[in-house]
Amino acid sequence: MERMAVPDDVGAICLGLPEVELGTSWGDRPTYKVPRGPKGRGFVLYRAPHKTAIDPETGEPFRDLLVIVVPDDAAKAALVEDPSLPFFTIPHFDGYNAVLVQESRLGEVSREELAEIIVEAWATRAPKKLVADFFAGR
Numbered sequence: 001m002e003r004m005a006v007p008d009d010v011g012a013i014c015l016g017l018p019e020v021e022l023g024t025s026w027g028d029r030p031t032y033k034v035p036r037g038p039k040g041r042g043f044v045l046y047r048a049p050h051k052t053a054i055d056p057e058t059g060e061p062f063r064d065l066l067v068i069v070v071p072d073d074a075a076k077a078a079l080v081e082d083p084s085l086p087f088f089t090i091p092h093f094d095g096y097n098a099v100l101v102q103e104s105r106l107g108e109v110s111r112e113e114l115a116e117i118i119v120e121a122w123a124t125r126a127p128k129k130l131v132a133d134f135f136a137g138r
Helices: 007-015 073-080 103-108 111-125 128-136
Strands: 021-025 029-034 041-047 065-069 098-102
Touching: 007 021, 007 029, 007 041, 007 103, 007 111, 021 041, 029 111, 041 111, 065 111, 073 098, 098 103, 111 128
Parallel strands: none
Antiparallel strands: 021 029, 029 041, 041 065, 065 098
16 A cells, blocks of 8 residues: 655655755745756745645645645646645646645655656756756665
């Protein structure tokens, strides 16, 4: 039986990928970036609470959101339109290829599913040669 994902899996998966570092973006937000160094591009970001993402149950801003990059609109739609998955989007992200997920809801997907989504996010932002080498070695 597959183990369900937990918040600590995010960092473990991200840092297990080639050339990844935990840095910051959007000011001070912890962000996993590829490649390491000043040219790094974020692919998973811990989003600060903001009025653009309100929890419908509490009326308060979500406090545990992750932003995960996706390769295109089709991938985004596949994640947010599947009612069995906890991924969603908000109008603030219209036209931006990324999905949101609450860390507290990661247990609704398996660790393996989360890893696939994060690897795809990484591959979207990583240099092409790094991606080709990574997938050739799998």
